[in-house]
Amino acid sequence: AQKVTQAQTEISVVEKEDVTLDCVxxxxxxxxxxxxxxxxxxxELVFLIRRNSFDEQNxxxxxxxxxxxxxxxSFNFTITASQVVDSAVYFxxxxxxxxxxxxxxxxxxxxxxxx
Amino acid sequence: xxxxxxxxxxxxAKRGQDVALRCDPISGHVxxxxxxxxxxxxxxxxxxxxxxxxxxxxxxxxxxxxxxRPEGSVSTLKIQRTQQEDSAVYLCASSLFGxxxxxxxxxxxxxEGSRLTVL
Numbered sequence: 001a002q003k004v005t006q007a008q009t010e011i012s013v014v015e016k017e018d019v020t021l022d023c024v025x026x027x028x029x030x031x032x033x034x035x036x037x038x039x040x041x042x043x044e045l046v047f048l049i050r051r052n053s054f055d056e057q058n059x060x061x062x063x064x065x066x067x068x069x070x071x072x073x074s075f076n077f078t079i080t081a082s083q084v085v086d087s088a089v090y091f092x093x094x095x096x097x098x099x100x101x102x103x104x105x106x107x108x109x110x111x112x113x114x115x
Numbered sequence: 116x117x118x119x120x121x122x123x124x125x126x127x128a129k130r131g132q133d134v135a136l137r138c139d140p141i142s143g144h145v146x147x148x149x150x151x152x153x154x155x156x157x158x159x160x161x162x163x164x165x166x167x168x169x170x171x172x173x174x175x176x177x178x179x180x181x182x183x184r185p186e187g188s189v190s191t192l193k194i195q196r197t198q199q200e201d202s203a204v205y206l207c208a209s210s211l212f213g214x215x216x217x218x219x220x221x222x223x224x225x226x227e228g229s230r231l232t233v234l
């Protein structure tokens with residue numbers, strides 16, 4: 001079964017620092033999807049990005065960037081010049097082709113950005 | 116509003132009581148998911164509906180958990196004879212597409228959740 005590991009439970013940085021959130025996954029499928037979601041204090045998860053396993057191109061969206069490396073089964077998320085509003089819990093998730101009802105989430109990384 | 120709406124936001128139940136949690140997905144969304152999120156953990160899949168059909172209930176932890184979506188829109192998650200271990204946030208999510216392949220954008224829209232505390 002698929003598994004997602006987010007080894008960093010909590011990270012605290014000072015505003016304007018760069019921060020990388022790690023995500024390591026396990027799957028036996030060759031076709032799968034990886035996701036990042038943000039959960040602010042209000043509770044709802046907000047979709048940030050989806051990658052499929054065929055697309056290893058890294059992506060940048062404003063201050064956010066993602067580094068997908070199949071060789072190390074990692075899908076890391078970097079926030080550049082962090083801001084207080086980035087404070088939230090971030091979840092990495094994986095769903096397998098043909099079983100993508102069951103999106104498996106990691107335990108999450110709580111990011112605190114201090115002013 | 117235009118988002119996924121869940122009610123109640125907070126529910127306190129005595130052990131043994133039945134509870135019902137409601138989810139109002141985004142209008143027109145085909146897929147509806149229920150997740151359970153324990154404190155400090157990531158969401159865990161409970162069940163999935165495509166329109167009114169419950170296609171996957173493999174994540175329901177016991178037969179005390181029951182979900183329905185009779186008209187393919189609003190869904191209710193019912194927990195019978197609640198136990199303390201049922202205490203968690205129950206998240207509902209909807210998606211425009213079904214999960215039959217690449218047509219699924221993978222973008223799930225989540226509600227704010229219903230926090231259940233069982234005493």
